[in-house]
Amino acid sequence: MRHLKTLLLCLLFPMAMTASVWDTEYKQIEKNIKAPVFADRIFKITKYGASVKATAAKNQKAINKAIIACNKAGGGKVVIPAGKWNTGAITLKSNVNLVVEKGAEVVFAFDRDLYPLVYTRWEGLDIMNYQPCIYAIDCENIGLTGEGIINGNGSNERWWYMKGNKHHGYKEGVDEWQGTAKVGTRAELLKMSDNQVPVAERVFGKGKGLRPQLVNFVRCNNVIIEGVELLNSPFWVMHPLFCKNLIVRNVKVFNEGPNGDGCDPESCENVLIEGCTFHTGDDCIALKSGRNADGLRANVPCKNVIIRKCVMEDGHGGVVIGSEISGGCDNIFAEDCKMDSPNLDRVLRIKTNTCRGGIIQNVYMRNIEVGQCKEAVMRINLVYEPNEIAERGHIPTVRNIFMENVTCQKSKHGVLINGLDDEDRVYNVHVKNCTFNGLSADPIKATGKSHDIYFENLTTNWK
DSSP: OOEEEEEEOOOHHHHHHHHHHIIIIIHHHHHHOOOOOOOSOEEEGGGGTOOTTSOHHHHHHHHHHHHHHHHHTTOEEEEEOSEEEEEOOEEOOTTEEEEEOTTEEEEEOSOGGGSOEEEEEETTEEEEEEOOSEEEESOEEEEEEESSEEEOOOBTTTBGGGGOOGGGTOOTTOSOOOOOSSSHHHHHHHHHHHTTOOGGGOBOOTTTOOOOOSEEEESOEEEEEESOEEEOOSSOSEEEESOEEEEEESOEEEEOSTTOOSBOOBSOEEEEEESOEEEESSOSEEEBOBOHHHHHHHOOOEEEEEEESOEEOSBSOSEEEESSBTTOEEEEEEESOEEOOTTBOEEEEEEOOTTTOOEEEEEEEEEEEEEEOSSEEEEEESOSSTTOOSOOOOOOEEEEEEEEEEEEEEBSEEEEEEOOSSOOOEEEEEEEEEEEEEEOSOSEEEESOOEEEEEEEEEEEEO
């Protein structure tokens, strides 16, 4: 038997306030985000020794040489023309736009000697680890554009097995395994964070199993990633870290590997993600701000983010906040997106725990069309990874969450909230003018403590 239920709870004034926020804060963020401008100078990698027949090591030297020359000349475009180009890690410099032209495919070799140790973060923790495939640190005005393909070369035979899952090719006794939160390399890094071990002494890389990101820009201002297709990342696909003024536009992500997040801005400010397509083995877009002690010490939120006109297919969540969110986040806007897949778990997902702390606030989502998702349209979870071994007592807060004009044709729950049992830290959550069809369990389910959860004109249809 099918049931139709409409929930009408009145709290019209707070919901009316969201309209003014879209007209003021949203437009101000949009105004503040500007694309970098690059000089017209062209530096073709073939002039610096690159060849489709060359080894990855030789092409790596040639591409990086072209980037250095472009930077020293005052900036411009380093062009990778049509063809298949094997290479190792690439390092961008200020005022350089790396252009991967249509018909070009850049393939990153599975040769760990081609990925030197650099500073980055791994799952929100400071580390010296494999250099990400395309990397930049402390740069101004950088770009990664074009219509070509950037292939991280991840597979069950290369990189992915290090996760430790048999279905990703893991075999007992391989030379690298990332471990878990309780044992091995991952646990070691977590302990280093809690014990305040200096970053220079957190040396991992070869033999440790912590896979590199495909694109990682660290402490960079004025960044654009546009038009490219990103495939088969060893780990997270795009990971901007401590960046300001960032545009990710019309990018296609296809990555079914473990921890295959599509775009993870971490402690970034003034971010626009638009017109992108995500098919991922983990979260499609995940906003982050550091994990546990490292994130709490840095205390840099992810804020002023606009997500619009994106398509989400497979993934653990469409728009996600956390779980590495110790610095908090503020002013997040998502609108006019489409999501649909039997392998998409959630639409809006907020995940954190008492190792993290931080304040997640002022999240606005509207005009989202969803075919189906597995678990819930909105999931707020303050007890994520409850068995994580790390210092606890850092109580997170989730407040001022607004969802409006979201339709979903099939899911398990509409809204699922998991608060803490002993702290009431989820509140001021609003769902307005939404329709959740095809529900197979409770339309609204809450555990733990929460308060001021409001529904206005919410229609649910379930069996």
